[in-house]
Amino acid sequence: DAGVIQSPRHEVTEMGQEVTLRCKPISGHDYLFWYRQTMMRGLELLIYFNNNVPIDDSGMPEDRFSAKMPNASFSTLKIQPSEPRDSAVYFCASSWSPRGTRSWDEQFFGPGTRLTVL
Amino acid sequence: AQSVAQPEDQVNVAEGNPLTVKCTYSVSGNPYLFWYVQYPNRGLQFLLKYITGDNLVKGSYGFEAEFNKSQTSFHLKKPSALVSDSALYFCAVRVQTGANNLFFGTGTRLTVIP
Numbered sequence: 001d002a003g004v005i006q007s008p009r010h011e012v013t014e015m016g017q018e019v020t021l022r023c024k025p026i027s028g029h030d031y032l033f034w035y036r037q038t039m040m041r042g043l044e045l046l047i048y049f050n051n052n053v054p055i056d057d058s059g060m061p062e063d064r065f066s067a068k069m070p071n072a073s074f075s076t077l078k079i080q081p082s083e084p085r086d087s088a089v090y091f092c093a094s095s096w097s098p099r100g101t102r103s104w105d106e107q108f109f110g111p112g113t114r115l116t117v118l
Numbered sequence: 119a120q121s122v123a124q125p126e127d128q129v130n131v132a133e134g135n136p137l138t139v140k141c142t143y144s145v146s147g148n149p150y151l152f153w154y155v156q157y158p159n160r161g162l163q164f165l166l167k168y169i170t171g172d173n174l175v176k177g178s179y180g181f182e183a184e185f186n187k188s189q190t191s192f193h194l195k196k197p198s199a200l201v202s203d204s205a206l207y208f209c210a211v212r213v214q215t216g217a218n219n220l221f222f223g224t225g226t227r228l229t230v231i232p
Contacts, residue, residue, distance in 0.1 A: 043225075091161055093161075109161030111159075
């Protein structure tokens with residue numbers, strides 16, 4: 001397996017523009033997580049999905065952020081409109097739960113998308 | 119509430135010497151504990167985990183960690199450091215039941231000096 005795939009790897013945009021980050025989890029994984037990493041706040045969980053359903057979005061900073069998972073192999077994180085304070089590295093991670101449980105083990109991270117909002 | 123503390127932002131160690139990266143946690147139930155490593159411009163990579171059983175856990179690249187329930191600690195150790203171990207290390211905790219959130223520490227930057 002190629003691991004978790006994220007695109008783009010780098011994104012530079014201007015304030016006010018819409019930004020869409022993409023993630024393809026590892027095949028067979030049923031959990032998907034979106035994180036944001038900054039120097040000031042470290043690694044923050046934004047939202048996670050189980051079987052394509054959003055379970056906890058309490059980490060999403062505000063209404064400008066939205067995430068979707070239309071199928072088991074694809075998720076998007078959208079920022080509209082973007083602001084300079086959204087500049088960060090955004091990671092997607094996936095994991096799987098053993099059959100019959102709702103508990104997952106270690107997470108597998110993608111390489112991240114470095115977002116710069118000017 | 120769950121939380122993780124990594125008290126040292128930076129750890130420097132000479133190549134060949136033993137290394138320790140500290141982590142303490144706070145959870146309301148039994149913890150799942152993890153260590154991840156992040157190399158420059160890369161995503162986090164899983165190193166090891168404690169779920170249950172032996173308090174000494176062995177992981178990738180010769181790393182190990184010891185779960186100490188009384189001290190609520192999960193320090194990462196390696197007997198002999200390599201220059202290639204230089205990276206950012208994250209400790210993380212999750213409660214075994216209930217919410218599936220993983221709480222990360224702020225990270226410790228390890229520098230191994232040749």
